[in-house]
Amino acid sequence: MVDEPKQSGSNDETIGNIYHQIYLAVIEQRLPPGTKLAEGKLAQIFGVSRARIRDVLARLVFEGIVEHVPQKGAHVARPTPTQARNVIEMRRMIEPGIVTRLISTLNDAKIGALMDHLEAEADARREKDAQLIIRLSGDFHCLLGTLCENEFLARSIRELSTLTCLMISLYNAPTREACRDDEHAQIVAAIVDRDEARASQLMIDHLEHIEASLMLNQAVDATDLDKVFASVNFRATRRQPETVEG
Amino acid sequence: MVDEPKQSGSNDETIGNIYHQIYLAVIEQRLPPGTKLAEGKLAQIFGVSRARIRDVLARLVFEGIVEHVPQKGAHVARPTPTQARNVIEMRRMIEPGIVTRLISTLNDAKIGALMDHLEAEADARREKDAQLIIRLSGDFHCLLGTLCENEFLARSIRELSTLTCLMISLYNAPTREACRDDEHAQIVAAIVDRDEARASQLMIDHLEHIEASLMLNQAVDATDLDKVFASVNFRATRRQPETVEG
DNA sequence: GTCGACTAGAATGTCAACATTTTTGTTTAC
DNA sequence: GTAAACAAAAATGTTGACATTCTAGTCGAC
Numbered sequence A, B: 001m002v003d004e005p006k007q008s009g010s011n012d013e014t015i016g017n018i019y020h021q022i023y024l025a026v027i028e029q030r031l032p033p034g035t036k037l038a039e040g041k042l043a044q045i046f047g048v049s050r051a052r053i054r055d056v057l058a059r060l061v062f063e064g065i066v067e068h069v070p071q072k073g074a075h076v077a078r079p080t081p082t083q084a085r086n087v088i089e090m091r092r093m094i095e096p097g098i099v100t101r102l103i104s105t106l107n108d109a110k111i112g113a114l115m116d117h118l119e120a121e122a123d124a125r126r127e128k129d130a131q132l133i134i135r136l137s138g139d140f141h142c143l144l145g146t147l148c149e150n151e152f153l154a155r156s157i158r159e160l161s162t163l164t165c166l167m168i169s170l171y172n173a174p175t176r177e178a179c180r181d182d183e184h185a186q187i188v189a190a191i192v193d194r195d196e197a198r199a200s201q202l203m204i205d206h207l208e209h210i211e212a213s214l215m216l217n218q219a220v221d222a223t224d225l226d227k228v229f230a231s232v233n234f235r236a237t238r239r240q241p242e243t244v245e246g
Numbered sequence C: 001g002t003c004g005a006c007t008a009g010a011a012t013g014t015c016a017a018c019a020t021t022t023t024t025g026t027t028t029a030c
Numbered sequence D: 001g002t003a004a005a006c007a008a009a010a011a012t013g014t015t016g017a018c019a020t021t022c023t024a025g026t027c028g029a030c
Helices: A011-027 A039-046 A050-062 A081-104 A108-127 A130-147 A151-171 A183-192 A196-213 B011-027 B039-046 B050-062 B081-104 B108-127 B130-147 B151-171 B183-192 B196-213
Strands: A066-069 A073-076 B066-069 B073-076
Touching: A011 A039, A011 A050, A011 A130, A011 A151, A039 A050, A050 A066, A050 A073, A050 B050, A081 A130, A081 A151, A081 A183, A081 A196, A081 B081, A081 B151, A108 A130, A108 A183, A130 A151, A151 A196, A151 B081, A151 B151, A183 A196, B011 B039, B011 B050, B011 B130, B011 B151, B039 B050, B050 B066, B050 B073, B081 B130, B081 B151, B081 B183, B081 B196, B108 B130, B108 B183, B130 B151, B151 B196, B183 B196
Parallel strands: none
Antiparallel strands: A066 A073, B066 B073
């Protein structure tokens, strides 16, 4: 009669958990773009078989968070500048629609959820918890997607937000801040006022600020190392050859 | 030096091929919504191991074309009325954007591709090839997505178009036609004229015609059988109970 | 005749072992 | 000292077999 609690919960739960942990690690930049995700190591770390890890990686690949090259393995994705522009462009198309739809179905519970989130963001900013700030900034847009009660919109914005995190991690100018402090609060204010036009416009502005903060001109496309060390005079930085002989 | 051609091509190609064949079969309604997709049978049919079929099914599940219930297996998806409305709603958001972007990058090659497609659709209609008509109707929207040169938009509209096919298969009123004959041609005409406003409006009208042709009120949500026979007086249709006593 | 339990078959979930390819480290020739 | 060639190690790709779960068919009790 009584459900005997298995020590590790259902297996389906386990792989969802693994997915979430890797997902969070990518979002919070603990696994920077380009990081290799070796199946064997992950299997060892999470105490499951490689097949399970393979399923998780397949899902991450499908969502564009991870890139997979045959016989080479999986790596955290490195969106190209073109992809970055396309992500923002698509977000400009659907996010105004999301706020519009959210306003048309707004209720007290949703307003409460929005307020709670803003508070959490403010807290993270006060504590200067960089990882948390990044995560919550993305979560804000995911929350709007969830609250608008259209699962397809919600999934899309979630995937695009995640990619945006990777883009910021790759291309953000250190001097600028990708997410200005008060923009989310202003958007929420417009939503609560049920001012569709203002909310949509603020959202578009917000997305354009994000795009503007990215330095997409200096293409760091390739395998990293080539471009990173392209301007370094290799010989000059070595120690002088006087102590070395054959 | 010379590449020795393997008899069956690369394995990656093989699973892409299997995916495509199942995908086409779903689109063309040879595998109607709800059809069970047993791993073992598919493995036998395509001459590959079950693991390969599993990968293909996982991808179809990700795309929403196939539903998976633990311990029960995979079935061709049966979008609910709510899902159907949400799919159309999202399409209303992104497809005007797609035509706008397509117009801004239009060239002769793209116009040629659009014209070729219209011709193929007309041919299929002349030949009254129902399966081909359905497929090409969906392909039209995918083509717009591809031509607008934004991979994320292209993927989204491809997935949403596929789901729309399933929706039409489930909910289309037999008396109405989901895709009016000339609407695609009119949209293309507006695109070639570079008239963004008209093209967007025609696209929205087109999507609303599709939604209007669906009978989403009579919810056939559940496992099919329950609702289908809900209004049937079961006893009345049986033979009279004179031969039965307690 | 209906309902329930039981049993045989089939399908799914999982894993560990094997084959292939890539990468890394060492040796050898020039 | 450089560079190519070879060898060892690690990682990925793939498969077949086993365990568990669900389904369907049969049998027996009331």
